[in-house]
Every structure is written in C-alpha cells, then in structure tokens.
Amino acid sequence: MKRRITSVVVGMGAIALIASTAACSSTRETTTTPAASSGAAGGLIGIAMPTKSLERWNKDGSHLEELLKKAGYETTLQYADNKVDQQITQIQNMVNQNPKVLVIASIDGKALAPVLATAKAKNIKVIAYDRLINGSENVDYYATFDNYKVGQLQGEFIKGKLANMSKPINLEPFAGSPDDNNAKFFFSGAWDVLNPLVKSGDIVVPSGKAPATNDEWTKIGIQGWGSDTAQSEMQNRLNSFYTGGKKVNVVLSPNDSLALGIAQALEGAGYKPGDTYPVLTGQDADKANVLNIIAGKQSMTVWKDTRALGDEVAKMVDQIVKGTKVDVNDEKTYDNGKKIVPTYLLAPIVVTKDDIKAKLLDSGFYKAADLGM
Numbered sequence: 252m253k254r255r256i257t258s259v260v261v262g263m264g265a266i267a268l269i270a271s272t273a274a275c276s277s278t279r280e281t282t283t284t285p286a287a288s289s290g291a292a293g294g295l296i297g298i299a300m301p302t303k304s305l306e307r308w309n310k311d312g313s314h315l316e317e318l319l320k321k322a323g324y325e326t327t328l329q330y331a332d333n334k335v336d337q338q339i340t341q342i343q344n345m346v347n348q349n350p351k352v353l354v355i356a357s358i359d360g361k362a363l364a365p366v367l368a369t370a371k372a373k374n375i376k377v378i379a380y381d382r383l384i385n386g387s388e389n390v391d392y393y394a395t396f397d398n399y400k401v402g403q404l405q406g407e408f409i410k411g412k413l414a415n416m417s418k419p420i421n422l423e424p425f426a427g428s429p430d431d432n433n434a435k436f437f438f439s440g441a442w443d444v445l446n447p448l449v450k451s452g453d454i455v456v457p458s459g460k461a462p463a464t465n466d467e468w469t470k471i472g473i474q475g476w477g478s479d480t481a482q483s484e485m486q487n488r489l490n491s492f493y494t495g496g497k498k499v500n501v502v503l504s505p506n507d508s509l510a511l512g513i514a515q516a517l518e519g520a521g522y523k524p525g526d527t528y529p530v531l532t533g534q535d536a537d538k539a540n541v542l543n544i545i546a547g548k549q550s551m552t553v554w555k556d557t558r559a560l561g562d563e564v565a566k567m568v569d570q571i572v573k574g575t576k577v578d579v580n581d582e583k584t585y586d587n588g589k590k591i592v593p594t595y596l597l598a599p600i601v602v603t604k605d606d607i608k609a610k611l612l613d614s615g616f617y618k619a620a621d622l623g624m
C-alpha cells in the first residue's frame with residue numbers, strides 16, 4: 252500500500268497541474284471570527300477554507316474553530332468561494348495579523364508559494380489541511396485522509412459489484428478538479444483497480460472518456476468540483492452515447508458533489524432506483540448524498556470523519572505553539588516538490604445503505620432526524 256502511494260506521489264511531481272481559478276456557482280462568502288475574549292491567551296490561528304458551497308468545508312471550518320477556541324486560541328476563519336486569488340488575499344491578510352499558525356485547505360495547491368514565503372519571514376507555521384500545498388518549502392505539516400485509499404475503496408466497491416453483472420459493463424468515469432492536488436490521488440486509486448478491467452474488455456466506456464493512463468485524468472476532471480458541471484457532462488454523455496436502449500451500468504464519481512449532479516442527470520434520462528440503476532460512487536457522506544443512498548440513487552460514499560481530521564489538526568496546532576513534538580504518522584510519502592512534508596494520515600471508510608446507522612448515526616456524525624430515519 253505504502254509503495255503504491257509513494258509511486259503516485261512521485262508521479263504527481265511530473266504532472267503539470269492546471270492552475271486556474273475554479274469556476275463555482277456559489278456566492279462569495281467570507282466569515283471572520285473576532286477574537287474571543289477568553290481565547291486571546293493562546294494567540295491567533297488563521298484558518299483558510301476553499302468554499303462554503305460544499306457541506307464538508309463548512310463542517311471542517313466550524314469544528315476546527317470550535318476546538319481551537321476551547322483550547323484558548325483566537326481564530327480567523329475565511330472561505331474563498333473556490334477563487335484562488337481570493338484565497339491568496341485572505342491568507343496575506345491573515346499573515347498581516349501575525350498568527351502563530353496558518354491552517355490552509357488550498358484551492359490550487361501550487362499557487363501559494365509566494366504568500367507562504369511572507370508567512371515564513373514572520374516565522375508563522377503552516378499546516379496543509381486535507382490538500383497538500385505544492386512547490387513551497389514553507390509547509391510545516393500536512394494532515395489528511397489517505398487520498399489514494401479513497402479512490403481505491405471506490406474502485407474496489409465497483410469491482411465487487413461487477414461480479415454479478417453481465418459483461419461488458421458500460422462505465423463512465425469522472426475525476427475531480429484539475430487544480431486540486433487530491434483529485435489525482437482519488438483517480439489513481441480507483442483507476443489502478445478499474446483500468447485492468449477496461450484493458451481486459453470486462454468494462455467498456457461508451458463515451459470514449461477512459462483515460463489510457465492515470466496521468467490523463469485531467470481530461471475528465473470537473474473544474475471546481477461543481478455539481479452542475481458534472482450534471483451537464485453526464486447529460487451530454489447519455490444523450491450522445493447511450494441511444495437505442497444502451498444503458499450505463501456504472502459511474503465512477505470521485506466525490507459527493509459530482510455524484511449529486513450525475514444522479515440528477517440519470518434521473519432526467521429516466522433511470523429509476525432499483526436493480527437496473529447504475530452503481531454510483533461518492534465521497535464525503537454529505538447529507539444530500541446520504542439521503543440519495545437511502546433513496547437508492549447513489550450506491551456508496553467514502554466517509555471521511557472531518558471531526559477526526561479537525562481533532563488531529565487542533566492537536567498539531569497546540570503542539571506547534573507549545574513547542575512539543577508534533578504527532579505525525581507518515582514522514583516519507585508526501586513530497587510537495589520542495590520537501591517531504593511530515594503528515595498525519597487518517598483512514599477513510601466506505602458507507603452503504605446497510606451501514607448508515609452503524610457508521611454515521613452511532614458515531615454521532617448525523618442524527619437520525621437529519622436523515623429522516
């Protein structure tokens with residue numbers, strides 16, 4: 252497992268990621284939290300999140316903020332509407348306020364080197380949150396879920412379903428935003444499982460959008476992770492390549508925002524929940540998607556308990572500020588092109604209809620009432 256992750260990471264260095272401003276339909280929303288009077292003792296911590304348009308980042312931001320405040324820190328939490336320039340400005344403003352630590356979930360992991368140089372000049376420590384920041388020496392730590400594993404779980408889930416389906420299977424693959432460092436990992440994890448089946452002929456891709464190698468994933472990347480973009484892409488594929496009664500059997504979706512749009516396109520094309528509804532993957536366990544799983548419109552999601560990530564990062568912040576040893580569990584894998592960033596990796600978990608209660612309710616991630624259960 253480790254060896255495979257390493258090879259993916261090394262591959263990352265060779266890939267020219269598209270550095271562009273993510274198109275996102277959400278409105279500009281920025282949240283600033285003024286200093287809590289009880290929080291001043293620990294100092295200021297800056298938290299930069301990519302967008303409010305996705306449920307998970309809202310949960311990430313508020314959980315981390317709550318933990319840090321409880322631990323006696325001030326926080327400034329900013330959301331950047333998936334706009335790279337906006338995020339850079341927000342981080343620069345944070346640097347100007349002299350925080351002790353910056354926690355950054357980047358939009359474009361390759362665009363932050365200059366602003367991080369200004370942080371370094373003030374000895375501000377930087378934690379890359381969920382997404383690695385590339386091309387900068389000034390990234391002190393990284394905390395994330397095992398991103399390759401996320402894709403691998405999606406690929407294995409699909410492979411498990413194929414056993415009972417008549418071949419060849421019609422599959423449509425999607426990938427995440429080309430500017431997000433994680434998206435390549437998600438795709439590689441899944442495609443390492445599925446591409447051999449494409450090559451053997453068990454799987455066919457009627458749209459022709461099967462990347463020949465993992466490195467071609469950006470060709471099917473959905474910029475900004477937009478549900479609307481994924482929906483129209485799926486509609487186009489269905490209209491153009493699924494005529495004359497041909498049906499899609501499987502859709503590889505890297506996350507829940509894409510799966511939401513894809514499910515809508517399927518519904519619009521007349522696919523109904525039931526035995527012939529395509530296998531559709533996802534990631535994040537967003538509420539709308541868990542409801543879709545219950546309704547039979549999505550097959551699984553890869554759940555990353557964002558509370559656990561927040562817990563780790565809050566601990567890292569405290570360890571950095573107090574000058575004690577910072578907990579990491581991977582000091583080999585995450586090469587950002589300038590250094591190997593010491594990382595704390597968490598394990599993602601598959602959730603299907605059968606274990607929503609055991610995993611999402613019993614853990615308190617959702618309340619039964621949230622899901623109408």
Ligand code: BGC
Pocket residue numbers: 305307381382431433434476506507508534535
């Ligand atoms: C995160 C996913 C999320 C996606 C879109 C990725 O970097 O790891 O959890 O679904 O971004 O926001």
